[in-house]
Amino acid sequence: MARYLTVRLFHGAIVIFLISILTFAIMRMMPGDPVYLLFGEGQVRISEEQMDAIREQWGLNEPLYIQYLVWAKNMLRGDFGDSLVRRGVPVRTMIFEAIPVTATLNVFALGLALLIAIPLGIAAGIRRNSPLDYATSVGSALGIATPNFWLGLMLIVIFSLYLGLVPPFGLRSWKGYILPVIVLATEQMAVLARVMRASTVEVMTEDYVRTANAKGLPRRTVILRHAVRNSLLPIITVIGFRIAFLLSGTIVVETVFAIPGIGRLFTDSVFRLDYQVVQSLVVLLAVLVVASNIVTDLVYAMVDPRIRIE
Amino acid sequence: MATEPNSNARKPFAMSRRQFLRYTAVGGSAAAFLAACAAPGVTPSTGAEAGAGEAAAPAAEGGGGTMVWMGHQEVAALSPDDTGPSVQYVLIANIHNPLVWSNEFNELEPMLAESYEVSDDGLTYTFKLRQGVKFHDGTELTAKDVKYTYDYYRNPDNAAVRIGDFGGIGSVETPDDYTVVVNMDEVNAASLVNWAGFGIVQSDYHAEVGEDTYKTAPIGTGAFKLKEWRAAEFTELEAFDDHFRGRPAIDIIRQDVVPEPSVRMIALQTGDADSSVWPLLVEDSLALKEDPNFTVFSTPGNSIKHFPLNNTLPQLSDKRVRQAMMYALDRQRIIDDLWSGAAQVANSNFPPTSFYARDDLKKYEFDPEKAKALLDEAGWIEGGDGVREKDGEKLTFTITTITGDQARRPIAELAQQMFAEVGIDVQLAEAPVASILEGMRNGTMDASLFNWTYTTNAVEPDPFSTLHSKGGNNFAQYSNPRMDELIEMGTQIVDPEERKKIYDEVQEIFVEDVPVLYLQFDEWLNPFSNRIQGLPVDPKTADEYYLRANEWTLAE
Numbered sequence: 001m002a003r004y005l006t007v008r009l010f011h012g013a014i015v016i017f018l019i020s021i022l023t024f025a026i027m028r029m030m031p032g033d034p035v036y037l038l039f040g041e042g043q044v045r046i047s048e049e050q051m052d053a054i055r056e057q058w059g060l061n062e063p064l065y066i067q068y069l070v071w072a073k074n075m076l077r078g079d080f081g082d083s084l085v086r087r088g089v090p091v092r093t094m095i096f097e098a099i100p101v102t103a104t105l106n107v108f109a110l111g112l113a114l115l116i117a118i119p120l121g122i123a124a125g126i127r128r129n130s131p132l133d134y135a136t137s138v139g140s141a142l143g144i145a146t147p148n149f150w151l152g153l154m155l156i157v158i159f160s161l162y163l164g165l166v167p168p169f170g171l172r173s174w175k176g177y178i179l180p181v182i183v184l185a186t187e188q189m190a191v192l193a194r195v196m197r198a199s200t201v202e203v204m205t206e207d208y209v210r211t212a213n214a215k216g217l218p219r220r221t222v223i224l225r226h227a228v229r230n231s232l233l234p235i236i237t238v239i240g241f242r243i244a245f246l247l248s249g250t251i252v253v254e255t256v257f258a259i260p261g262i263g264r265l266f267t268d269s270v271f272r273l274d275y276q277v278v279q280s281l282v283v284l285l286a287v288l289v290v291a292s293n294i295v296t297d298l299v300y301a302m303v304d305p306r307i308r309i310e
Numbered sequence: 311m312a313t314e315p316n317s318n319a320r321k322p323f324a325m326s327r328r329q330f331l332r333y334t335a336v337g338g339s340a341a342a343f344l345a346a347c348a349a350p351g352v353t354p355s356t357g358a359e360a361g362a363g364e365a366a367a368p369a370a371e372g373g374g375g376t377m378v379w380m381g382h383q384e385v386a387a388l389s390p391d392d393t394g395p396s397v398q399y400v401l402i403a404n405i406h407n408p409l410v411w412s413n414e415f416n417e418l419e420p421m422l423a424e425s426y427e428v429s430d431d432g433l434t435y436t437f438k439l440r441q442g443v444k445f446h447d448g449t450e451l452t453a454k455d456v457k458y459t460y461d462y463y464r465n466p467d468n469a470a471v472r473i474g475d476f477g478g479i480g481s482v483e484t485p486d487d488y489t490v491v492v493n494m495d496e497v498n499a500a501s502l503v504n505w506a507g508f509g510i511v512q513s514d515y516h517a518e519v520g521e522d523t524y525k526t527a528p529i530g531t532g533a534f535k536l537k538e539w540r541a542a543e544f545t546e547l548e549a550f551d552d553h554f555r556g557r558p559a560i561d562i563i564r565q566d567v568v569p570e571p572s573v574r575m576i577a578l579q580t581g582d583a584d585s586s587v588w589p590l591l592v593e594d595s596l597a598l599k600e601d602p603n604f605t606v607f608s609t610p611g612n613s614i615k616h617f618p619l620n621n622t623l624p625q626l627s628d629k630r631v632r633q634a635m636m637y638a639l640d641r642q643r644i645i646d647d648l649w650s651g652a653a654q655v656a657n658s659n660f661p662p663t664s665f666y667a668r669d670d671l672k673k674y675e676f677d678p679e680k681a682k683a684l685l686d687e688a689g690w691i692e693g694g695d696g697v698r699e700k701d702g703e704k705l706t707f708t709i710t711t712i713t714g715d716q717a718r719r720p721i722a723e724l725a726q727q728m729f730a731e732v733g734i735d736v737q738l739a740e741a742p743v744a745s746i747l748e749g750m751r752n753g754t755m756d757a758s759l760f761n762w763t764y765t766t767n768a769v770e771p772d773p774f775s776t777l778h779s780k781g782g783n784n785f786a787q788y789s790n791p792r793m794d795e796l797i798e799m800g801t802q803i804v805d806p807e808e809r810k811k812i813y814d815e816v817q818e819i820f821v822e823d824v825p826v827l828y829l830q831f832d833e834w835l836n837p838f839s840n841r842i843q844g845l846p847v848d849p850k851t852a853d854e855y856y857l858r859a860n861e862w863t864l865a866e
Contacts (some may be wrong), residue, residue: 032744036751054469086386086541088522098542153572161576168576169568170543258568260384260542268384268542271713273744 005294012290016283020075023282024068027275034060034084034273058084071279080280084273091276094265095284101171102250102261108177109184110242117189118235121196122228128201136193143190148183152256155179169258180257184250188242195238199231206230233304240296375864376562377842379856380574382588384542384567387525390509391463391470397587400856401545401565405446406509406530409437409456409490410502414849414858418502422451422510422531423490432497432804435506439488444552445512446535453484458513460492460505468521475504497804500770533558533860542567558860578604584839584864587856591717592650595835605838605845608652609852610831612661613761615653615718617709617725617827618785620756625705630688632824636674637681638732639725641829648720653830659764659773659820661831663850665806666771666813672821681732690733698733706735707756710749713740715759721829722759750785758785761832764820771813772801777825788825841865 035051035058055061059070074081080091124136159179160168166175203209204227212222251263262281269277301307381397390406393399409423420426423437443451462468464476478498483491494501512529519527528536533555534547547563566583568574575594577583589595598604619626626632645653660667690698690705698705709726711719719740726736741749749755762785766772775781778797779789793816800812834852838845844862849855 030742030744032742032748034744036747037744050466050469050473053466054471057469082522086384088387088525089541094541097540153570156573156576160580164580167582168580169570169573169582170566255569256573258543258566258570258573260540260567264569265542271742271744 008294012294015290016286019286020072020279020283021068023279024071027273027278028064030273032273034058034275037272071276075280075283081276083277084275085269091280094277095262095281098260098262098265101259102254102263105177105180105184105250105253105259105261106242108181110188110239112181112185113188113192117192118196121193122200122223122231124193125197125200125231126204126223133197136197140190140193143186146186148187148252149256151186152179152183152253155183156256171259180253180259183253192235192238195234196231199234200227203227203231233300236296236299236303240292374559374561375866376564377560377859377862377864378583379563379565380568380577380583380586380588381565382567382569382571382574385539385545385565386541388528388536388539389521389525390459390511391472391521392525394471396853397565399853400587401547402509402528403532403857404534404547404563404859405528405532405536406511407532408507408509410506411857412503412507412854414846414851414854416850422456423506426506433494435492435494435501437490439490440554441488443531443554445531446529446550447512447515448552449512449514451510451531452487453490454487455510455513456490457482457484458517459508459510462516463508472508475508479505500766534563537562553860555860559863560859563859578837578839581839584842586837589835590837592652592835595837596650596652598837603840605840607836607838607849607852607855608833609850610654610661610663611761611834611852612663612765612831613763614656614659615721615761615829615832616656617757617759617829618750618762619826620750620753620787621825622753622787623707623756624703625707626756628688629823630684631690631705632827633674634681634684634688634732635729635734635827636824637677637684638728638734639674639827639829640676640728642676644721644724645830648724649830649832652833652835656828656831657821658817659777659828660771660813660817661765664765664771666810668814668817671817678732685732692733696730696733697735704735705733706737708737708739709757709759710739710741710746710755711759712746713742718759751783753787764826771809773797773816774801777816777820786825788823790819790823793819
C-alpha cells in the first residue's frame with residue numbers, strides 16, 4: 001500500500017512537472033503582448049522605451065528559461081507571484097478567493113444531482129422500458145443537450161424578471177444560489193441518471209442477483225442490498241471526474257450569473273495574457289486531478305473488495 | 311481585459327469612449343484658455359458651488375441608500391493611473407479629485423484648484439488650491455500632494471500607463487502650501503484636461519505603500535471613499551463625511567460586475583440595479599429610452615468603428631483600391647441593420663463633436679459602380695471566379711475579428727458580401743484581442759475590425775500615434791510624407807485657429823488616402839433608473855455624469 005502510494009505520487013509529480021512546462025510554453029507562445037493590451041483601449045501616447053520600462057518592471061524581459069525557473073521555484077514555496085492585470089494583488093489571493101465560490105456551487109449542484117439522479121436511475125434500470133424509463137431517457141437527453149447559457153437566461157427571465165422570486169445575478173443572498181445550482185445540476189443529473197440506469201440494468205442480470213431472487217428474498221432487499229450497492233461503483237468514477245470540473249466546468253454559469261468563480265478568472269486571464277494566473281491555475285488544476293485520481297482508486301479499493309492495491 | 315468569451319473580447323477597443331468625453335471639454339475653447347490665460351474659475355469656498363448646490367443640502371437630510379451600478383468586467387485597479395476602462399474610471403474619479411475637471415458638458419470646472427492661470431506663452435500654469443480639503447485619512451491636501459502626484463506619474467522609472475498625459479512638463483514647484491506652479495518645456499494645449507484632470511493622491515501614504523498597494527487601497531479627496539473591493543464581484547464606495555463639497559446624500563455606491571449584457575438589462579428592470587456603466591445591447595438601451603422609468607443618456611463617441619487595413623500589402627497598397635472599398639460599403643445599411651441606427655456615418659477621422667472636424671470633405675456614398683470603375687482603373691480585372699486579379703495576384707485579404715465579438719462580427723460578414731459584389735474576396739478569421747493588437751501593430755495581419763480614434767481625442771486633434779509613419783499605433787502601416795510633416799507642424803502651434811488649417815489638410819489627406827476603412831461613430835448609451843434624482847439634463851460627454859453622484863439622491 002505504502003509502496004503503491006509512493007509510486008503513484010512520484011508519477012503524479014512528473015505529470016505535474018511536464019504540465020507546468022507545457023503551460024508555460026503555450027502561454028508564452030500565444031501571440032500578443034500583455035503590455036500592448038494595457039494600452040489597447042485608447043490613444044495613450046507612450047513610446048516604445050516607456051513600454052519597455054513596464055516590461056522590465058514586470059520581469060518580461062528576462063530570458064524565458066529564467067522566467068520559468070523563477071516561477072517554478074516560487075510555486076514550490078507556495079508563492080504564485082503577482083497578477084499582471086490586477087497589480088498589487090498576489091495570484092494566490094485571486095485564486096483562493098475564487099475557489100470557494102466555484103466549489104460551493106458545485107458541491108450543492110452535485111448533491112442535488114445525486115439526490116435526484118440516483119433514485120431515478122435505479123428506478124429506470126429496474127423497470128426497463130416502462131414509461132418512467134422512457135421519461136428518464138428523454139429527460140436526460142434533453143438535460144445534456146440544453147445549453148447552460150440558454151437555460152440560465154431562461155430561468156432568470158422566468159424566476160427573476162417575471163416572478164421576482166430570486167435576484168437575477170450574484171450570490172449576495174442564499175436565493176442567489178438557487179438558479180446557478182439548478183443549471184449546473186441539470187447537466188450533471190442527466191449524466192448521472194444515465195450512468196446509474198445503465199449500471200443498474202447490468203447488475204440486475206448478474207448471477208448474485210438471480211441467486212438472491214431465487215432464494216426468495218423480498219424484492220426490496222434484493223435491490224437495495226445486492227443490486228444497488230454494486231451498481232454504485234461507476235458513479236464513484238464519475239464523481240471523481242467531476243472534481244476536476246469543480247475548477248473548470250462552470251465558466252458559462254459564472255458568466256451568466258455574474259459569479260466571481262474560478263472559471264471566469266481562468267478565461268479572463270487567458271484573454272488578457274495574465275501569465276502568472278493562468279500558469280498557476282493550470283498547475284493547481286493538474287495537482288487536483290492527479291490527487292483525485294489517486295483518491296478515486298483508493299476509494300474503489302475500499303468499496304469493492306475485488307480490487308486490491310498492491 | 312478580454313475575457314468572458316463574448317463581451318470581454320470587445321473591451322480593449324471599445325473603451326476609448328471615456329477619453330473622448332474628457333477632452334471634448336476643452337473643445338474649441340482651447341483657444342480661450344491660452345489666450346485668455348488668466349481665465350480663473352473661482353468657486354465659493356462654502357463648499358457648495360453652483361451645480362453642486364443640492365449636494366450640501368441632502369447631506370443634512372441624510373437621505374442615504376445604496377445605489378447600484380453595473381460594469382461588464384472586473385475592476386482591476388483603483389489608482390488614478392488606471393482610469394482607462396470606463397468601469398474603473400467612474401469609481402476612481404469618485405474616490406479622487408483632479409485640480410480641474412472637464413465635466414459632462416465639456417466645460418472646465420475647478421475642483422481642487424480654486425483658480426488657475428496660464429501664462430501668455432502657454433508655458434507656465436499656476437494653480438491656487440482650495441484650503442481645508444481633506445483626504446479620506448483626515449489629512450489636509452496641500453501643494454506637496456499635487457507635486458508628488460505629478461512627479462510620480464510622469465517619472466519614467468515608475469512606468470505609469472498615463473505617462474503620456476504629462477508630456478511637456480519641465481518641473482512642478484510649490485511656492486507655498488496652496489500654490490502649484492507647473493513649468494512646461496513645450497506648449498501643450500491639452501494640458502488642462504490631461505494632467506490637470508489627473509486625480510491627486512495622498513502623497514505620504516502613496517510614498518509609504520507604493521503604487522501597487524495603492525491600486526488596491528486608494529486614499530483621495532473624493533466624495534466617496536473605498537469601502538470594500540472585490541475585483542471580480544463588486545466594488546463598494548461609501549460617502550466621505552468630510553468631503554469639501556459636503557457629504558453626499560447617497561450612503562453607498564456599489565458597482566457589480568455583470569458580464570452578460572442581457573442580465574444587466576434584466577437587473578435594471580427588476581430594480582436590482584440603478585445604472586449600467588458599460589452599455590447594454592443597443593436594442594435594450596433603445597427600449598429603455600422609451601420606458602418612463604428610465605433615463606438613457608446618449609452621447610456621441612469619438613472612436614471610429616473601422617477596418618484597419620495593412621496598406622503595405624500589394625493588393626491594398628493602391629489608394630484607388632481602398633477608395634473603391636469605401637464606395638462598395640453601404641455604411642448606412644450597416645448602421646440601420648446591425649447597429650439599430652445608434653450611430654452616424656463617419657466622414658472624417660475627427661469625431662463630429664470635435665472643433666476640428668470638417669463636414670465639407672469628400673464623402674463616400676454607397677456606389678458599387680464607382681467602386682468597380684476605380685478597381686478597373688487600378689488594373690484589377692475580374693477573373694473567372696468573380697474575384698479580381700492583377701499580375702497573377704488575386705484581390706483577396708483576411709479580416710480578423712476579435713474572438714467571440716458577436717456584436718461586431720456581423721458587420722464583417724455583411725461587408726464581406728458587399729465586397730464580393732465588386733469582385734473583392736474577403737476571408738474572415740477570429741483571434742484574441744492580444745493577437746490582433748500585436749498582428750496589426752507589426753503588420754503581420756491584413757485587416758481587423760474595432761473601434762479606435764484617429765485623433766488624440768475629441769479635443770486634442772493630434773493623430774501622431776495612428777497616422778504618422780512612426781506612430782506607435784499605426785496599424786495601417788500608413789506612410790505619407792506630407793501627412794508626417796503636417797502632424798509634426800500641428801503640435802508646434804498654440805493658436806487653435808491656426809492649428810485648424812493644419813488639421814483641415816490632415817482630414818483631406820485622410821479621406822483621400824483612406825488608410826483605414828472608416829465606418830461609423832457609435833452612440834454611447836447609459837441607462838439610469840428614475841429612482842436616482844438630480845441627474846444632469848442632456849449631458850454631452852459619456853461617463854463624466856457618474857462623477858455627479860455626490861449630488862444625487864435616491865427616491866424610495
